[in-house]
Amino acid sequence: MATVEQAPDKKAGPSIIIQVAILAIMTAAAIGIGWLSGSYLNSTTKRDQPAAAASEPAAKGNEKAKAGEEGDKTKGPKVVDLAPITTNLAAPSDTWVRLDLSIRLDAPTEDATLADTIQQDLLAFIRTVKLHQIEGASGFQHLKADLAERAAIRSNGLVTAVYIRTLIFE
Structure with missing residues (x-):
C-alpha cells in the first residue's frame, strides 16, 4: 500500500497579532471619540450655573419683599x-x-x-x-x-x- 502524506492544514483567518492590533486601534478610536464628544458637550453647558443658583434665593427674597409692599396684586401667571x-x-x-x-x-x-x-x-x-x-x-x-x-x-x-x-x- 502506498501511503499518501498530507500536509498539515494552515489556520484560516488573520493571526493573533493582527487581531490584537485591530482591537487596540478600535479601542483607541473609541476613547478618542468619547473624549471629543465629552469635551464638546462640556463646552456647550453654562459654566456660570453655580453663581446663578447662589443668587437665585436672594432674588426670590427681593421679589417677596416687593410683593409684600404691593399687597396681593399679582400680575404674573x-x-x-x-x-x-x-x-x-x-x-x-x-x-x-x-x-x-x-x-x-x-x-x-x-x-x-x-x-x-x-x-x-x-x-x-x-x-x-x-x-x-x-x-x-x-x-x-x-x-x-x-x-x-x-x-x-x-x-x-x-x-x-x-x-x-x-x-x-x-
Whole structure:
C-alpha cells in the first residue's frame, strides 16, 4: 500500500497579532471619540450655573419683599386647579375616564365662575371623545391641544395652557 502524506492544514483567518492590533486601534478610536464628544458637550453647558443658583434665593427674597409692599396684586401667571372630571367616553360607552386638570391664567381675573365654566365645557368635550382618538402618544397630544384650545376660547384668551395632572381610564 502506498501511503499518501498530507500536509498539515494552515489556520484560516488573520493571526493573533493582527487581531490584537485591530482591537487596540478600535479601542483607541473609541476613547478618542468619547473624549471629543465629552469635551464638546462640556463646552456647550453654562459654566456660570453655580453663581446663578447662589443668587437665585436672594432674588426670590427681593421679589417677596416687593410683593409684600404691593399687597396681593399679582400680575404674573396664575395656575388654577379645576374640579376633577369623571365621566364615560362616547365610545365605548362602558369606558370611564377621570381627568384632573389645571389651567394657567396669564392675567388675574375677577370672574369667580370662569374656572367652573371652563371645567363644565371640558367635561362636555370629554363626553364626545372616543377611545381610539386618544390612544397612544399622538392621541394624548391631540387631546391636550384640544383641551387647551377649548379653554382658551371659553376664557376669551385668558387661559394660555392646560396641564393634565391625572388621566385614568377604567
